[in-house]
Amino acid sequence: MSNTKQILAMLESRADGDDEQFYAIALQVAASEARSGHRSTAEQLRSAVEKARELAGKGASVAVPFASPRGDLADLIELRNPEHNLDNVMLNPMLRTRIDDVVLQQNKRHWLREHGKTPNRRVLFVGPPGSGKTMTAEALAGALRLPLFVIRLDSLITRYMGETAAKLRLAFDETARHRGVYLFDEFDALGAHRGAKNDVAEMRRVLNSFLQFMEEPNGTDSLIVGATNYPDLLDPALLRRFDLVLEFQSPSDDEIKAIIKANLRPMKYPNLAWKKIVGSAQGFSQSEIARAIEEAVKTAILSEHDKVTTDDILHRLDDRKAMRNAFGAVKINS
Incomplete structure (x- = not known):
């Protein structure tokens, strides 16, 4: 691609709001400079692109929507x-x-x-x-x-x-x-x-x-x-x-505990019986555990509580087991 075409392509990408394409063309220029023996110029261009990407990632307080396919x-x-x-x-x-x-x-x-x-x-x-x-x-x-x-x-x-x-x-x-x-x-x-x-x-x-x-x-x-x-x-x-x-595999005991903690926010969860909870969550997928904990948190919010107990979590995990059993029964009878 000639320099003129690269400049035009960069301008078009900026007009379209496609920052990634803009950076990609700039890096193509850097690669061309490197092949021509201009290593210092190539390194400066690469550093400038990385700095621009880093600033864009830190400075965007509102997500910029991507264009939907048409x-x-x-x-x-x-x-x-x-x-x-x-x-x-x-x-x-x-x-x-x-x-x-x-x-x-x-x-x-x-x-x-x-x-x-x-x-x-x-x-x-x-x-x-x-x-x-x-x-x-x-x-x-x-x-x-x-x-x-x-x-x-x-x-x-x-x-x-x-x-x-x-x-x-x-x-x-x-x-x-x-x-x-x-x-x-x-x-x-x-x-x-x-x-x-x-x-x-x-x-x-x-x-x-x-x-x-x-x-x-x-x-x-x-x-x-x-x-x-x-x-x-x-x-x-x-x-x-x-x-x-x-x-990908079903979560381990430590991963089950980490998933539960991540999804309990913003609730407090003092003195949870982790051994009992992890045992009850055995065999569940990551998404099933997350959904069970989310339901426990919703119930606590609506009950105007600021913490979740072991029984709250076990109750929601039991609900997931009942859903599995019901689904299995439907499949068997169908």
Whole structure:
């Protein structure tokens, strides 16, 4: 890209309010300067971009809304402005380290490209329902100061031949145009094993298209995240396309305690019987525990109490167990 085109692109990005694209072009200029042997100028440009990003992150008291997809994409891609950060999600130390590495590679992506490398940008989350996969995708977007775009599978998958693959093409084209975190939730609906008994020719074509699109170069380095509760249903060919496969698990005892404490705010919780509470919460997902505690806090607020007791929490956890049992009974009788 010539200097004139870069200046025009930077002006257009500023007019659109797309700061990330503005910074990306500035870093492209820095990379060009570095290749020309102007290392000092390149370093000054990179430092200026990092300083601008840092100031933007600290100074924004009101969130700047991202632009929602329009036209054919309006029903296909849902924009969600990130409300969580990585400290809100309870992750085991090894998983958190790997997530932090994704953030580092994405934040330093232009440094990697100067050396002929690309950042990890295709990540698969696997684990039981409620283990924090979707929340982590949102937290990743927040950490990278990027919009979270959720691919709506109900709009993507249709019964008409060729239409699903065409819509998938639109979604991947968008990842190349607008940098963001693109989440394919319930990914097994797209990536099911091509030899499955319920396999149909159309979905085989869709999967083949997905595998092809995943291999295409992407100048924006948009992060593509697949999330599934059923990794055993996925086609093995997908493992070669994803840069990382990260496994989420049900929370440990220490994580259960941390989730409860995080969700008890602003209530006081003196002298809780933690052993009894943690034992009662065993087997629940992160989201189930959070919802149970939220209900206990709501009850305390409406009762004009400023603290939550062990019995309050146990009562709400018992409610979650009753919900599970009722749901199981419905499934058995249906």
